[in-house]
Amino acid sequence: MKRGLSVTDPPDLPFRPLVVIELAKDVKAETRDWLVKKIVDKKKDGGCQLLIKSFIISEEEEETIFLVGASPKRLLLGAESLGLVKECEDGYMRPFIYNNRREYTHFIEGDEDFLTMAECQCIIKQDLDNLRARDEKSVPGYPHSKLYPGKSIFRRLQTSGLVIQVFPLHDKEDLKRLTHRWYRQIRVAFQPIDQIRRYFGDTIGLYFGFLEYFTLALIPMALLGVPYYFFAWEDYDKYVVFATLNLVWSTVILEIWKRYCSSMTYRWGTLIMKKEFEEPRPGFHGVLGINPVTGREEPTYSSLRRTLRIYLVSVPFVCGCLYLSIYVMKIYFDLETMALDYDREQQSTFSSLLLYVPSIIYAIVIEIMNRIYKYAAEILTSWENHRLESSYQNHLVLKVLVFNIVNCFSSLFYIAFVMCDLKLLRQSLATLLITSQILNQFVESLLPYWMQKRSNRKIKSKVKTLKLDTEFALLEQIHLEKHMDAYPGTFDDYLELFLLFGYVSLFSCVYPLAAVFAVLNNLTELYSDALKMCRVFKRPFSAPAAGIGVWMLAFETMGIIAVITNCTLLGMSPQVNAMFPDSKMDLILTVAAIEHTLLALKFILAFVIPDQSYEVQVKVARLEFESLEALKQKQTLVMFWHFCHSGPRPFLYGIIDISVNTG
Structure with a gap:
């Protein structure tokens, strides 16, 4: 050729x-x-x-x-x-x-x-x-x-x-217009979500919509957290109020997001897309057969074999990784003890700074373990051979979330509820937040951008040596884009937001500045992720999406865990303990009653706030009614057609004559 x-x-x-x-x-x-x-x-x-x-x-x-x-x-x-x-x-x-x-x-x-x-x-x-x-x-x-x-x-x-x-x-002209509105100018206005969705697809549009919404939702907690941290740290009344507001906040923002998301996806046309006949994912393999629902040819695979793979291989693998995570946490506490002993002996500036070293090392190790485990979980979930992409994503998210919750939060839970050391809890939480944010920004944004710029310079010089006059612009574009890294998807981005939500909802009553650091992280994330999408990674294929999927369930589960955690922290506070000097059982029963009350309040709020606005509910119901009426008409025509073919021939000719004359 x-x-x-x-x-x-x-x-x-x-x-x-x-x-x-x-x-x-x-x-x-x-x-x-x-x-x-x-x-x-x-x-x-x-x-x-x-x-x-x-x-x-x-x-x-x-x-x-x-x-x-x-x-x-x-x-x-x-x-x-x-x-x-x-x-x-x-x-x-x-x-x-x-x-x-x-x-x-x-x-x-x-x-x-x-x-x-x-x-x-x-x-x-x-x-x-x-x-x-x-x-x-x-x-x-x-x-x-x-x-x-x-x-x-x-x-x-x-x-x-x-x-x-x-x-x-990429469409170079559309991309140029999008980048100008998106990240080339720093402004207070919202992101061009509809334009992002139109160019990159629903999945990317929903992620940036959620990132923007979550950042705005964090601002009230950050504004409350600053004065509370500096002026009301030991005030019991304000402590209880802040913890209660934290729980209500974590529930309300998720319910409001559902409404906002449903309105947005209805406007995009994905809210009412039918998912019953989702095509098999490309990685799904098996013996060629007939789908009993659609009648189409597609691979078939025994659900029993998949179940055996999950419970006999995947579950033991996850349990082994959780054990390794807990073992690493034990090493971290040994290092923490050594640092504390050294500080008590030396009482110097160096020994005081050394107290933060174990937490920094542990934060780095957590990030490394999370990335290695995610890679292994992807291989394992692919080996399970799920038919649908949604099922594959659900099992992958479940595996990764279980490990990340244990890996990222187990040490904080141990410090809070076993060691009962709130000072060390605040120190560890602050170190984990700051260290993980710095590492994420460097690994996910700065390093790929720097490497891509170097690669682009080499590729442009190589293309010019080919000296092709025709199709040169297209050739240069293909050369540049094919050497870019593939976009890894929104999985890591949602996971990062999930962990931030966990830090804020679980422990912000102990360390109120957690929301402040989360806001700062998200603001930088808005621009760094936009830069990555437009300049660092290949353009991803669009995929229809009606919501953030299984991540919504993950955020809601974290909200329930936050209720239990905050109530337990309230029960551990010295002020509350002073109210029950004679009976610890009364303290436990009181905390349990508060916990059940707040959980009831949480579920009542979730029930009272509908997932869809009234306008969207009416439009969706109207569409379902039209679909039902169309189905009835189709069934009537089929029955009429059978009657005409089975009845007297003159009657059939009369019907045909009427149909022709009336068009």
Whole structure:
């Protein structure tokens, strides 16, 4: 293949490059031809029915790139298959139906702006992921790369090293406009969430929406925490009031977020997207069978085998890691004891500073252990072979959360409730907060940005040496983006917010400045994450999302744990103990009564505040009513059709005549 551009489709078809597929060096020609045929073949023949252009970047290195796009009609049909929801002329959101396309707002025949670029790339990604083997026994040209009916072709090509990567292209003009509004200017105004969602998709839009909301929600606790920390530390009445406000705050902000999230996702069209027929994830493998619900061909896998893998392998692995975490915590307390003994002996400035060293070392070790464990948990969860991406994410989040809660909070619980040392608790909490924030900003933002800038300079100089006059801008863009790191997803970002929420809701009554540090962290996170999305990582594929998923349950569970923790801390305070000098049982019963009262208040607030606003409830109910009426009409027509075919022939002719005359 000569250097340049070769088109595999008729030249009259419109082509807009959306997705890049990079092949490994020296991939055999028959493999390339087979892959191209699979991508362009019709759906009924087992292909994707997409458009593709291919060219070799460097003849010396045999570096082959495929650019994948789709015709406007193919993208609209893909939007219907994906279940995308769009606004209709009457203002209601409804699932997109190709035959009714002219009823939707802003739809113009042939206009590419009806679907966002992120939605188009999501449609292509789904088609490529669902490209599965039929009769092939192996990848053509590579007999060792085995295939079987139902196996994901792209997953096999990637695990065999034949496909290096698949990623969506940036739109340079849209990205430039977004960065100007997003992070190039420091301003007090809110983030352009709708514009972020339109460019990066629902998942990213929801994350930045939650990050912004959580930051604003932390401000009242931070404003209350500063005067409390400096002026009311030993005041029992204010101590109780602050702890109670903390519990109410942790409940109210989550319930208000549900309402805000439902309104936002309804406007985006993802709140009412149907998830019952979610496609199998690309990594799911098994014997090819028929889905009894949809009637489609897809891999099948025994749920019993998956359950055995979870309980016989995954659960023991998690328990072993938890034991290791507790053992490391024991080493930390041994170092803490040694530092305290040394300080009592020396009573010097150096010995006082040395008191913070064990906590700093422990905070660094926690971060390292969390990252290693997450990598192992991803491998283990993938090995469990979950059919749906949502199920995979739920099991992964559960594994990681259990370990992170034990790894990050076990030492604080031990200090608070076993050692009963509130001074050491404040010191450890402050050290963990500050150290983890510094490490996260360095590892997640500054280091990747610095490395990417160095890489970009080398790549630009390499591209210029190719001296290609045609397609130079596109070539340079592909070169730059394909050397960027893949976006790791929002998992680590949500986990960081979850841990911050835990520090604030669990122990801010002991260390009120926790909310202040959380606000400062989130403010820097807003700009550093925006920089990463636009300049450091590849553009991620969009994925429809109606909420933050299992993380909502995680935050609510942490809120319940916060009630128990704060009530116990109240019961441990000297002022409360002084009220029950004769009977510790009375103290325990009183604390338990307060705890149950606050839990009841928490659940009452959660019940009283609806998850959706009245307006959204009415619109969703209206859509469900329309769907039910449409189903009734369809059933009536089917029954009528059967009656006409089974009744007298003249009656059928009369019906046909009436139908023709009335159109």
